[in-house]
Amino acid sequence: MLAVAVVVTALYFGRDLLIPLALATLLAFVLAPLTDRIRRLGVPRAVTVTVVVAITLGALIGLSMFMAGQVRVLGKELPTYQSNIAAKFDRFRAQLRTPGVFSEASRVIDAVESEIEQTQGELEQKPATGSRRPARVELVPTAPGAFEAVGRWLERIGPPAALFGTTLIYLFLVLLNPGDLRDRLVSLLGGSVHRTTDALNDAGQRVSRYLTMQLVVNLCYAVPMAAGLWLIGIPGALLWGLLSAVLRFIPYVGSLVGAAFPLMLAFAVDPGWTMVAWALALIVVLELISNNIVEPWLYGSSTGLSAMSLIVAATFWTALWGPIGLVLSTPLTVCMLVIGRHLPQLAFLDVMLGSRPALEPPSRMYQRLLAGNSADAIELAEESVAESSPRQFYEDVGIPVLRMATVDHRLQEASAEHRHRIVSGMTAVIDELRMRHAAERPQAPLEALCIGSRWTVDTLGAGMAAHALALDGVAAAAAPTAAGAVTAELIASLGSEGAKVFVLSYFSPQPQEHAQYFSRRLKRRWPDSKVILALWNVEGAELAALPIADWGVDAAVGSINAMVTEVCARLEREGTVGWSPAQYGADDAQRVQALRDSGVLDASLRGTFDSAARRAADIFDVPVAMITLIDEQWQYTHGDSAKAGRLGVGEPERGPQRSASMCGHVVAGGAALVVPDVQRDPRFAANPVLIENAIRFYAGAPLRDAEGHILGTLCLLDTQPRTMSLRDAKLLESLADEVMEPLRNRSRTSTGG
Incomplete structure (x- = not known):
C-alpha cells in the first residue's frame, strides 16, 4: 500500500512533467508507423522525424484555424436567433402558467414572489431609526495598462502554450531515438528481457490499434453527422462534424458534449421544434450504428480492458490529471494491463483491469457450486454449451470440477456442507442440461x-x-x-x-x-x-x-x-470409426495439379525444407517440426527438423494416408489448425496414426502457392499436450509464408507476372 501511495503521489505532483511526456508517447504510437515507412525509403531519421512532426503540427494548426473561423462566423449570426430563443422561453413560461397540473403551484409561487418584492421595497424605502442613510460609494476600475493587459493575456495563454510546446519537444525526441527509450524501459522494468520486450511490443500494438481504430470510428461518425446536419439546415454542420470527431476521443463525456452543441443551435435557429427533433433523431441513429455495428466491426479484438476498469480508470486519471487525464485514461490503462500480463511481479494489474475472467471455467463453476449458487452454475453451463456442446462442456468443465472436488476432499479442505453443495449443485446442472438437450x-x-x-x-x-x-x-x-x-x-x-x-x-x-x-x-x-x-x-x-x-x-x-x-x-456401430477423416475440397483436383506443377516436390529442396523445419522447431521449442505435402491420397514429408543438416537432397517420404492425416484437415479447412490435446479432441482421439506415434499436440499452418492453392503444411508435433497463443499461431503462419515465398516468386517470374 505504501508503494501505491508513493506512485499516486508522484503522478499527482509530477503531472506538469508527466502529462506532456504521456501525450508525446501517445502521439508517437500513432506516428511511428508512418515514420518507419518513410525510413524504409532511405530517408535519414532526423529528416523523417522533422517532416512527420511538421506535417502533424501543420494539420493541427490548420484544423484549429478552420474551427476558429467557423466559430467566429457562428458568433456573428447568434444575435439573429435571439428572438427565437426568447419566443420559445415565453411560450414555455406561458405553458407553465396555464390552468392545469401546475396552476396551483404557480399561483402560490407568484404570491410568495409578490410578498418578497413588497417587503424588500418597504425595507429599502424606510431608513433605520436613529441612523443616517449610508452614502453610496461607487468603485470605478481603472483601465489596465499595456503591460498589465499583456500579462493577463500571458496568464491565460501561457500554460496551454507551455504544455503544447513541451509535448512537441518530447514527441520529436521520442521519434528521433525510440530505441534508447525502449532500452531504458527494459532496464527499468527488469526481469526477463524476453517478457519485457513482449510487454512493450504488445502495449505498442494495442495502443496503436486502439487509437487508429478510434480515429476511423470517429470519422465514420463525423462524416454522416456533418452531412445530416447540413441536410437538416443547422449552421456550421462541418464544424459540428469535426468537433464530434475530436471530442469522441474523450471517453464517456466527449460524445455527450459533441451532441449538445448542434442540439442547442437547432433550438436557437428553428422557431419550432422540427429541427431539434431531426437533429436528435440523427444523433441517436448514429450512436446506435456506431456502438453496435461500426465499433465491433472495426475494433475486432478489444483493448482487453473490462467495462468496470475503463470507468474506474477514467475516474482515477481525471482526478489526477484533469480533463487531459480523461483523454489519456484508456491508453494508459492499456499499458498497465499489458505490463501486468507479461511481468509476474505485476500480475495483479491483469487480474484487476483485464476483461478475461479471473478464474478458468472449471474454477468459476466450482466457486459457484461451493457458494451454493446453483442458478449461476447453470447459467455458466449454458454459456459454455452455447459455445460448444454439452459433451464438450462435460469434457472441459464438468469432469474437471468433480476432479477438483475430490482433490479438496483428499486434502480435507472441504467441509461436509461444501461437499453437499457440490453434489446437489452439479446434480442440478446435469439435470438441467439433460432436460434442455x-x-x-x-x-x-x-x-x-x-x-x-x-x-x-x-x-x-x-x-x-x-x-x-x-x-x-x-x-x-x-x-x-x-x-x-x-x-x-x-x-x-x-x-x-x-x-x-x-x-x-x-x-x-x-x-x-x-x-x-x-x-x-x-x-x-x-x-x-x-x-x-x-x-x-x-x-x-x-x-x-x-x-x-x-x-x-x-x-x-x-x-x-x-x-x-x-x-x-x-x-461396432456401422460407419463409426471413432475419429474424423480428412475431407476433400471441391477444387481438390486443381490443387493436386498445382502441387505437381509447382516444383515443390523437387528433391533439391529437401535440405532447404529440413532447415526451415529445424528453425520452426527451435522457435516454438517442440521436438518435431515437419513440412508436409498432400496429394490426392497420401501425405508426404519433405522437411523434417530431425534431419536438418544431414540430408541435402532427397525425394519426399510417403507417410500416412490423407484421410488419417491431421495435415489433411488443414488442407481441407483452408486455415491453420491447433489441437492442444489430441486425446481430448473427438476428431482425433482414436486416430490410429496419432495413437501409434503417441502424438498429443499438433499445430499446422497452410503452405499456399501464388494462386492460393494449399499444397501442404508447416506443422509442429509434440508427445505432450501444450497450448498455443493466437500470436504464436500467426507466427507459425508467417513462417509458412516465408517457406513458400521463394517458390511463389519463381512462379510469378515464370508466368511473367
Missing part, C-alpha cells in the same frame, strides 16, 4: 450402462458420461446411485439385461482392487459384455501404463471424448 433416441433398447463405482461424485461422472453417449446416438443410461460394495444383490439390481457395454466411473486415484473385482463380477454375469473404466483422475502416460488386461477390463479412458469413442467402437 434431450437425446434423440430416449426409448431405444439399452446399449450402455454407466455406473458410479464408489462415491457420489462417481455417480455424477457416470451421469455426464451417459448423457454424452446419448447425445452421440447411443442408448445409454446411468445407475441412480453409487455401487459401493460389489455384491450379488447389486449385480442383480442393475437391470441391464440388454446392455452391451458397462462404463465404470472412478474418481479414486487407486481404483485397481475395486475395478478388478467389479469387472469380473460383471463379466461373470454377462460374459459377452464389454467393460470400460472411466478413470477421471488418471491421464496420459500413467493411463497407458495401467495393466488393464490383468484387471479383466476391455479399455481404460481418462476423458469424456475418449469414453464416447471407445464405447462406439465396442458397440
Whole structure:
C-alpha cells in the first residue's frame, strides 16, 4: 500500500512533467508507423522525424484555424436567433402558467414572489431609526495598462502554450531515438528481457490499434453527422462534424458534449421544434450504428480492458490529471494491463483491469457450486454449451470440477456442507442440461450402462458420461446411485439385461482392487459384455501404463471424448470409426495439379525444407517440426527438423494416408489448425496414426502457392499436450509464408507476372 501511495503521489505532483511526456508517447504510437515507412525509403531519421512532426503540427494548426473561423462566423449570426430563443422561453413560461397540473403551484409561487418584492421595497424605502442613510460609494476600475493587459493575456495563454510546446519537444525526441527509450524501459522494468520486450511490443500494438481504430470510428461518425446536419439546415454542420470527431476521443463525456452543441443551435435557429427533433433523431441513429455495428466491426479484438476498469480508470486519471487525464485514461490503462500480463511481479494489474475472467471455467463453476449458487452454475453451463456442446462442456468443465472436488476432499479442505453443495449443485446442472438437450433416441433398447463405482461424485461422472453417449446416438443410461460394495444383490439390481457395454466411473486415484473385482463380477454375469473404466483422475502416460488386461477390463479412458469413442467402437456401430477423416475440397483436383506443377516436390529442396523445419522447431521449442505435402491420397514429408543438416537432397517420404492425416484437415479447412490435446479432441482421439506415434499436440499452418492453392503444411508435433497463443499461431503462419515465398516468386517470374 505504501508503494501505491508513493506512485499516486508522484503522478499527482509530477503531472506538469508527466502529462506532456504521456501525450508525446501517445502521439508517437500513432506516428511511428508512418515514420518507419518513410525510413524504409532511405530517408535519414532526423529528416523523417522533422517532416512527420511538421506535417502533424501543420494539420493541427490548420484544423484549429478552420474551427476558429467557423466559430467566429457562428458568433456573428447568434444575435439573429435571439428572438427565437426568447419566443420559445415565453411560450414555455406561458405553458407553465396555464390552468392545469401546475396552476396551483404557480399561483402560490407568484404570491410568495409578490410578498418578497413588497417587503424588500418597504425595507429599502424606510431608513433605520436613529441612523443616517449610508452614502453610496461607487468603485470605478481603472483601465489596465499595456503591460498589465499583456500579462493577463500571458496568464491565460501561457500554460496551454507551455504544455503544447513541451509535448512537441518530447514527441520529436521520442521519434528521433525510440530505441534508447525502449532500452531504458527494459532496464527499468527488469526481469526477463524476453517478457519485457513482449510487454512493450504488445502495449505498442494495442495502443496503436486502439487509437487508429478510434480515429476511423470517429470519422465514420463525423462524416454522416456533418452531412445530416447540413441536410437538416443547422449552421456550421462541418464544424459540428469535426468537433464530434475530436471530442469522441474523450471517453464517456466527449460524445455527450459533441451532441449538445448542434442540439442547442437547432433550438436557437428553428422557431419550432422540427429541427431539434431531426437533429436528435440523427444523433441517436448514429450512436446506435456506431456502438453496435461500426465499433465491433472495426475494433475486432478489444483493448482487453473490462467495462468496470475503463470507468474506474477514467475516474482515477481525471482526478489526477484533469480533463487531459480523461483523454489519456484508456491508453494508459492499456499499458498497465499489458505490463501486468507479461511481468509476474505485476500480475495483479491483469487480474484487476483485464476483461478475461479471473478464474478458468472449471474454477468459476466450482466457486459457484461451493457458494451454493446453483442458478449461476447453470447459467455458466449454458454459456459454455452455447459455445460448444454439452459433451464438450462435460469434457472441459464438468469432469474437471468433480476432479477438483475430490482433490479438496483428499486434502480435507472441504467441509461436509461444501461437499453437499457440490453434489446437489452439479446434480442440478446435469439435470438441467439433460432436460434442455434431450437425446434423440430416449426409448431405444439399452446399449450402455454407466455406473458410479464408489462415491457420489462417481455417480455424477457416470451421469455426464451417459448423457454424452446419448447425445452421440447411443442408448445409454446411468445407475441412480453409487455401487459401493460389489455384491450379488447389486449385480442383480442393475437391470441391464440388454446392455452391451458397462462404463465404470472412478474418481479414486487407486481404483485397481475395486475395478478388478467389479469387472469380473460383471463379466461373470454377462460374459459377452464389454467393460470400460472411466478413470477421471488418471491421464496420459500413467493411463497407458495401467495393466488393464490383468484387471479383466476391455479399455481404460481418462476423458469424456475418449469414453464416447471407445464405447462406439465396442458397440461396432456401422460407419463409426471413432475419429474424423480428412475431407476433400471441391477444387481438390486443381490443387493436386498445382502441387505437381509447382516444383515443390523437387528433391533439391529437401535440405532447404529440413532447415526451415529445424528453425520452426527451435522457435516454438517442440521436438518435431515437419513440412508436409498432400496429394490426392497420401501425405508426404519433405522437411523434417530431425534431419536438418544431414540430408541435402532427397525425394519426399510417403507417410500416412490423407484421410488419417491431421495435415489433411488443414488442407481441407483452408486455415491453420491447433489441437492442444489430441486425446481430448473427438476428431482425433482414436486416430490410429496419432495413437501409434503417441502424438498429443499438433499445430499446422497452410503452405499456399501464388494462386492460393494449399499444397501442404508447416506443422509442429509434440508427445505432450501444450497450448498455443493466437500470436504464436500467426507466427507459425508467417513462417509458412516465408517457406513458400521463394517458390511463389519463381512462379510469378515464370508466368511473367
